[in-house]
Amino acid sequence: MGKIVIAIDGYSGCGKSSTAKAVARDLGYTYIDSGAMYRAATLHFLNRHLSPTNPKDVKSGLQDLEITFQPNPDSGQQETYLNGLNVEKEIRSMRVSERVSDFAKVKEIREELVAQQQRLGRKKGVVMDGRDIGSVVFPDAELKVFMTADLDTRAFRRQQELIERGELVDLEDIKANLGQRDEIDSNRKESPLMKVADAVEIDTSNLTFAEQVAQIVHLAEQRIKQTEDYASNHR
Ligand code: CDP
Ligand code: CDP
Numbered sequence: 001m002g003k004i005v006i007a008i009d010g011y012s013g014c015g016k017s018s019t020a021k022a023v024a025r026d027l028g029y030t031y032i033d034s035g036a037m038y039r040a041a042t043l044h045f046l047n048r049h050l051s052p053t054n055p056k057d058v059k060s061g062l063q064d065l066e067i068t069f070q071p072n073p074d075s076g077q078q079e080t081y082l083n084g085l086n087v088e089k090e091i092r093s094m095r096v097s098e099r100v101s102d103f104a105k106v107k108e109i110r111e112e113l114v115a116q117q118q119r120l121g122r123k124k125g126v127v128m129d130g131r132d133i134g135s136v137v138f139p140d141a142e143l144k145v146f147m148t149a150d151l152d153t154r155a156f157r158r159q160q161e162l163i164e165r166g167e168l169v170d171l172e173d174i175k176a177n178l179g180q181r182d183e184i185d186s187n188r189k190e191s192p193l194m195k196v197a198d199a200v201e202i203d204t205s206n207l208t209f210a211e212q213v214a215q216i217v218h219l220a221e222q223r224i225k226q227t228e229d230y231a232s233n234h235r
Helices: 016-027 034-047 055-063 100-104 107-120 133-137 151-164 171-187 209-233
Strands: 005-010 030-033 067-071 078-082 126-130 143-148 200-203
Touching (some): 005 133, 005 209, 016 030, 016 209, 030 078, 030 107, 034 055, 034 067, 034 107, 034 126, 100 107, 100 171, 107 133, 126 133, 133 143, 143 209, 151 171, 200 209
Parallel strands (some): 005 126, 005 143, 143 200
Antiparallel strands (some): 067 078
């Protein structure tokens, strides 16, 4: 069966990564969490006390930044490694969430991570989620989805996730963080978050998780079929 690239973009906490993971599992595709890469890069810079606004700091931080994904031996879920260390839990902390958008604004950091993401997806059969996947990383993706949900719903979902990880954070603080990141991500100069013209918009505020996964799998199956039909007509 032909393989396609599925790009899922949208605001924080609307369900992109958990949905992308489930879609990848259903289709037998690889899931790539581009946000985890920006989070891991942020942790790397913070641990080294490097500033996103100092070009020398940015250059030096990028010199020894290695981000990889490896499956957890028990759950099979991909986990993020920074220079060989498992940072899956640490990159989701509020310490990183509070700073990640400042680092994700930096052109040189984006160029490095986008190049890595393009390498990871070059064989197709990938579902990647982020902010600029349909616009910059894979502008030719066969399926582009733009996910949204209202801020209260997104903050509540994120709070539940943090509780499950043992971090109790006030709902208002989460709302402030999501709102602030949406603002920075949407208005930055370098590849801002936006809905591209050929993306299908899905508002998940009133959908169940299973419904939104089924919608995207259905769209993907249609696109896979169209790609195969096109290929057989042009042989
Ligand atoms: O999970 P959540 O939606 O909160 O965020 P994420 O996908 O883990 O991304 C964290 C941050 O990384 C975002 O707020 C963006 O600032 C940045 N990011 C980006 O700029 N471009 C991407 N393709 C993915 C993430
Ligand atoms: O990647 P993004 O920040 O857009 O969202 P996420 O990290 O997937 O977090 C969304 C959370 O909301 C996850 O815990 C999902 O299980 C949950 N959720 C959802 O995504 N969609 C629903 N309809 C209901 C809950």
